Amino acid sequence: MGLNIGKVTRREVALAAGTSEAVVSYVVNNGPRPVSASTRQKVLDAIAETGYRPNTIARSLAAGSTKTYGLIVPNIRNPFLAALAHALQQEMFSTGRVLLLGDSNDNKEREREILRTFIERRVDGIIWYGVDRDVDMRDAHAAGVPIVVLDKAPSGSEAASVFINETEAAFAATKHLLEHGRNSVGIISGPRKNLNSQDRIDGWRQALTLNKIAASDRLIFEAGYTRGGGYAAGKAMFSGAVQTDAVFVSNELQALGLLAAATEFGVRIPEDLAIVCFNGTINSAFSNPTLSAIEQPIETIAKSSINLLLRSAPFAGESIECDFRLRRRASCGCDYERDTFDRDE
Amino acid sequence: MGLNIGKVTRREVALAAGTSEAVVSYVVNNGPRPVSASTRQKVLDAIAETGYRPNTIARSLAAGSTKTYGLIVPNIRNPFLAALAHALQQEMFSTGRVLLLGDSNDNKEREREILRTFIERRVDGIIWYGVDRDVDMRDAHAAGVPIVVLDKAPSGSEAASVFINETEAAFAATKHLLEHGRNSVGIISGPRKNLNSQDRIDGWRQALTLNKIAASDRLIFEAGYTRGGGYAAGKAMFSGAVQTDAVFVSNELQALGLLAAATEFGVRIPEDLAIVCFNGTINSAFSNPTLSAIEQPIETIAKSSINLLLRSAPFAGESIECDFRLRRRASCGCDYERDTFDRDE
DNA sequence: TTGAAAGCGATACCAA
DNA sequence: TTGGTATCGCTTTCAA
Numbered sequence: 278m279g280l281n282i283g284k285v286t287r288r289e290v291a292l293a294a295g296t297s298e299a300v301v302s303y304v305v306n307n308g309p310r311p312v313s314a315s316t317r318q319k320v321l322d323a324i325a326e327t328g329y330r331p332n333t334i335a336r337s338l339a340a341g342s343t344k345t346y347g348l349i350v351p352n353i354r355n356p357f358l359a360a361l362a363h364a365l366q367q368e369m370f371s372t373g374r375v376l377l378l379g380d381s382n383d384n385k386e387r388e389r390e391i392l393r394t395f396i397e398r399r400v401d402g403i404i405w406y407g408v409d410r411d412v413d414m415r416d417a418h419a420a421g422v423p424i425v426v427l428d429k430a431p432s433g434s435e436a437a438s439v440f441i442n443e444t445e446a447a448f449a450a451t452k453h454l455l456e457h458g459r460n461s462v463g464i465i466s467g468p469r470k471n472l473n474s475q476d477r478i479d480g481w482r483q484a485l486t487l488n489k490i491a492a493s494d495r496l497i498f499e500a501g502y503t504r505g506g507g508y509a510a511g512k513a514m515f516s517g518a519v520q521t522d523a524v525f526v527s528n529e530l531q532a533l534g535l536l537a538a539a540t541e542f543g544v545r546i547p548e549d550l551a552i553v554c555f556n557g558t559i560n561s562a563f564s565n566p567t568l569s570a571i572e573q574p575i576e577t578i579a580k581s582s583i584n585l586l587l588r589s590a591p592f593a594g595e596s597i598e599c600d601f602r603l604r605r606r607a608s609c610g611c612d613y614e615r616d617t618f619d620r621d622e
Numbered sequence: 623m624g625l626n627i628g629k630v631t632r633r634e635v636a637l638a639a640g641t642s643e644a645v646v647s648y649v650v651n652n653g654p655r656p657v658s659a660s661t662r663q664k665v666l667d668a669i670a671e672t673g674y675r676p677n678t679i680a681r682s683l684a685a686g687s688t689k690t691y692g693l694i695v696p697n698i699r700n701p702f703l704a705a706l707a708h709a710l711q712q713e714m715f716s717t718g719r720v721l722l723l724g725d726s727n728d729n730k731e732r733e734r735e736i737l738r739t740f741i742e743r744r745v746d747g748i749i750w751y752g753v754d755r756d757v758d759m760r761d762a763h764a765a766g767v768p769i770v771v772l773d774k775a776p777s778g779s780e781a782a783s784v785f786i787n788e789t790e791a792a793f794a795a796t797k798h799l800l801e802h803g804r805n806s807v808g809i810i811s812g813p814r815k816n817l818n819s820q821d822r823i824d825g826w827r828q829a830l831t832l833n834k835i836a837a838s839d840r841l842i843f844e845a846g847y848t849r850g851g852g853y854a855a856g857k858a859m860f861s862g863a864v865q866t867d868a869v870f871v872s873n874e875l876q877a878l879g880l881l882a883a884a885t886e887f888g889v890r891i892p893e894d895l896a897i898v899c900f901n902g903t904i905n906s907a908f909s910n911p912t913l914s915a916i917e918q919p920i921e922t923i924a925k926s927s928i929n930l931l932l933r934s935a936p937f938a939g940e941s942i943e944c945d946f947r948l949r950r951r952a953s954c955g956c957d958y959e960r961d962t963f964d965r966d967e
Numbered sequence: 968t969t970g971a972a973a974g975c976g977a978t979a980c981c982a983a
Numbered sequence: 984t985t986g987g988t989a990t991c992g993c994t995t996t997c998a999a
Binding site: 281282283284328330331332333334335337338343345348352353354356359360362363366367370375376377378379380382387390391393394396397398399416419420421503504505508530533534536537540559560562563564565567622 | 677678683722736765850878879881904908912
């Protein structure tokens, strides 16, 4: 007999096994009361016979836990976020949990609606990669839903956070470009009103300053965090008066757009312009030329986030800082080792 | 007073409004019984005052509908699938529905587990882009859960399906390469055991045959549907004995890998090798060179799928065939119009 | 070790 | 137009 999801209830099983409904639960949940071996077997047989599967909704209502988690991201089409979602889903599923996809389409209003919806649906926790840092967690706190923010959380916040230090990462990337002997290192930043844009600009600025180079505002090319944004910034850069021989790009999509602009303008990478970007994924290994990039440890971030969420301990504003990595490829001028595509994507 | 999700129940609202619990439901659900204007206002006030939000879980149990849908894909990191998930989620959310992410990691066993999990969670419907065509829908049918398969559904199946004709698409792509005057058109196919690989091979074969060119098996380069697969196939192609001056590539990821191999081997695209790939996304517009590609109408597919699922009518094996589009870019040798990046990604 | 029964928080029927 | 209440299918306490 196959499954019979949605048609057979605990009652039928109890009937078939000749026991009470409670005992069926004890067997299914392996507790909280013990069951004798013989009775257990009868129940197991009855379950197999009827194809019974517990109704998760009823269980959630009674138990007060849904084993459902909400993931909020600005846009699942961003390869970095897709990779993150992939890792999170794998990890969740293998522990019997399930993930709701919340894609805000880069819209803060929508983001808030998603959060409320998830809370109304009684998710057991939320993993939030915000459109920007200033995530509004009041609704979640009021409802007592644990949140892990994938960014430096606002200080004093009750949310936990898992992140890399973006300022340090931007600093390392810029420093690397300077070590290649470049003198005029620009930055393609995200929207300047975003706090996360500011962090990356700060890191870039610090590296220049440390090298006694003026971090002029004219070296900052503001753009949306998209391919189109990077493309436009590239056009501005290549047709403008400012001369740059290197650039730190605030995300991978922008770098892909920049590459397209460079091709169009006949700008050679890395000869004329060296590039390092932030949040590289497998795309950086397959672009032409390949992109040197700051990489976040996606697996680690996924696992850490879930660990925080699953911990029964009181949920406070702990934070886990992860290590980033500078992946050297062609775009910065490094003599690099070709990627081994062990993780096939 | 802010929200109070998870703390205030209908009981408190009824108390505050001085009415019965039933009336609160009538107001919240706008039915099924009428409520006088004055009473309604009292209830509305009480709701605002208490910050009440209905418990979705309890509602689901009582109403027998969760307004939750399951999306099953082989891998959300695939940009085409990410774009699909994005479109589906936007559409679902704007009608008060929610999407569970099921990423099988290209594993058929996992795929089946996800299906069962979703059914146990009483999703109202499932949208399934299978690892391969031979999706096993028995569990879903037994449970009476509607499914939309994003592929030609097995004939006689009770599932609905939304798809493009992949054979025709492969035919069109190959024909286009032939029209560019190429004579030796190869194919990078997916795993040959896959039915969807076969379809694309068929289309390629038909185009060659129609042009009285032998569709030799030596022109078929089998590879996984990944960048790494395309890269390996490219290496095999460029270092092998078979001469090709064009190739139809069975998906975009493989084409990206092929581009990397071409760069490595000094093969010029499109001069030495013309390329058209299947399932192009924004990545094809930003690769170097840009990729000519068969595009699926993702928005249309998303909307059609949801329409099928939401229709109250008896759910039968209807199918909707969508139009594909051949997007001309640089890789096939076309004199093409540059993309306008209106939809910023 | 078992089972009866009180919730969980809604929907919606039936009576008033 | 209202309100009391059976019901959804389960968890878990409490008594036997």
